[in-house]
Amino acid sequence: MAPNNQASVNEGKYPIPTMTNLDLENQPTQDLNTSKDNDDFDYSKRSQWLRAAVLGANDGLISTASLMMGVGAVKQDIKAMILTGFAGLVAGACSMAIGEFVSVYSQLDIEVAQMKRDNKNKQNSQVVHVEVDEEGKEKENLPNPLQAAAASALAFSAGAIVPLLAASFIREYGARLGAVAAAVTLALLVFGWMGATLGKAPVMRSTIRVLVGGWMAMAMTFGLTKLIGSSGL
Numbered sequence: 001m002a003p004n005n006q007a008s009v010n011e012g013k014y015p016i017p018t019m020t021n022l023d024l025e026n027q028p029t030q031d032l033n034t035s036k037d038n039d040d041f042d043y044s045k046r047s048q049w050l051r052a053a054v055l056g057a058n059d060g061l062i063s064t065a066s067l068m069m070g071v072g073a074v075k076q077d078i079k080a081m082i083l084t085g086f087a088g089l090v091a092g093a094c095s096m097a098i099g100e101f102v103s104v105y106s107q108l109d110i111e112v113a114q115m116k117r118d119n120k121n122k123q124n125s126q127v128v129h130v131e132v133d134e135e136g137k138e139k140e141n142l143p144n145p146l147q148a149a150a151a152s153a154l155a156f157s158a159g160a161i162v163p164l165l166a167a168s169f170i171r172e173y174g175a176r177l178g179a180v181a182a183a184v185t186l187a188l189l190v191f192g193w194m195g196a197t198l199g200k201a202p203v204m205r206s207t208i209r210v211l212v213g214g215w216m217a218m219a220m221t222f223g224l225t226k227l228i229g230s231s232g233l
Contacts, residue, residue: 054195056096056155061191062214064088064160065184066221068167069177073222074229076173082164089160097153104148111142162187181218188214 067088068081075081166183170176192207 053151053155054191056152057159057191058188058210058214059096060089060092060156060159061162061184061187062159062217063092065163065180065214066217068163068180069218070221070225072173072177072180073226078167078171078176081167081176085160085164085167089157089164092160093153093156096156097149100152101145101149104143105145108143108145159187159191184214184218185211 064085068085071084072081162183163180166179167176170179188211189207192210193203195201195210196203196206
């Protein structure tokens with residue numbers, strides 16, 4: 001009887017944890033940590049690449065669609081409309097890529113020059129050794145002009161292809177203009193929603209802003225081109 005009593009006493013003093021108890025104890029802590037990580041995330045870190053992606057896609061979408069609508073205002077030929085859109089896609093993608101390359105390369109030159117100036121100001125050898133390690137990490141974080149140029153061109157092309165696809169398979173003039181306007185409207189809503197969601201910004205306000213801006217660009221291009229074309233200039 002003594003061993004049994006001793007075992008009972010040991011079990012009471014040192015209870016054996018079960019999987020159920022462990023799960024119940026760990027689950028709230030994990031949930032709190034996950035919630036805390038989500039709340040502490042700095043969404044402003046996304047602003048730079050998000051701005052470039054949204055700007056490139058919106059620029060490609062609106063500029064190409066506006067060009068096609070402008071030509072469609074004075075010419076009902078589908079070939080002229082498609083060629084205009086394709087020329088706008090190529091010219092815009094090249095322009096975005098070159099502009100982004102020059103801009104990011106200028107930023108790279110400034111940051112590298114600043115790093116060199118900072119290293120020259122270090123006198124202590126130990127500090128210099130530490131700064132060499134930090135410099136290596138900083139160089140890894142420097143912007144890449146080629147990647148920025150490729151990303152800008154790709155984003156522009158992704159937006160510009162939408163009105164081209166919408167108009168490519170519709171021969172009838174009025175239906176073609178309506179298809180372009182509808183496709184661009186849907187794409188503007190998607191781009192506005194994506195930008196607001198990724199940046200944790202108000203979705204409705206961002207979407208309406210993008211949509212109204214795109215409509216204004218297409219309407220002004222169509223109206224002014226129609227006016228000039230009808231005046232015989």
